[in-house]
Amino acid sequence: MKKNLLIAIAAAGMIYSCGGGASKEELKSAADKICGCMADKEANRGDVSEDLLASTANLDYTMCALDVALAGVDPFSEGFTAAIGENCAQLNDLQAEYLKSKED
Numbered sequence: 821m822k823k824n825l826l827i828a829i830a831a832a833g834m835i836y837s838c839g840g841g842a843s844k845e846e847l848k849s850a851a852d853k854i855c856g857c858m859a860d861k862e863a864n865r866g867d868v869s870e871d872l873l874a875s876t877a878n879l880d881y882t883m884c885a886l887d888v889a890l891a892g893v894d895p896f897s898e899g900f901t902a903a904i905g906e907n908c909a910q911l912n913d914l915q916a917e918y919l920k921s922k923e924d
Contacts, residue, residue: 842900846892
């Protein structure tokens with residue numbers, strides 16, 4: 821399932837990249853969207869152990885990134901990674917893990 825999600829995200833990114841890439845405002849908006857998505861997922865989970873949160877964080881991030889990709893922003897781009905760092909630095913580690921998943 822994760823592989824299919826990554827393929828869908830990559831395809832959306834490739835399609836969008838033909839148009840010249842996202843503007844700084846679009847990247848900021850996409851970073852804000854993923855920050856909100858992750859906050860919602862954590863809030864909806866309620867009181868669970870740190871182990872469970874850690875084990876589902878990468879999957880949650882992938883699902884949130886899919887929403888961003890479908891909105892036309894490549895979540896694997898350097899610009900998006902920079903926007904994550906500026907807008908919600910608490911997700912830097914998850915973005916780094918997400919970028920590694922593209923290599924798999």
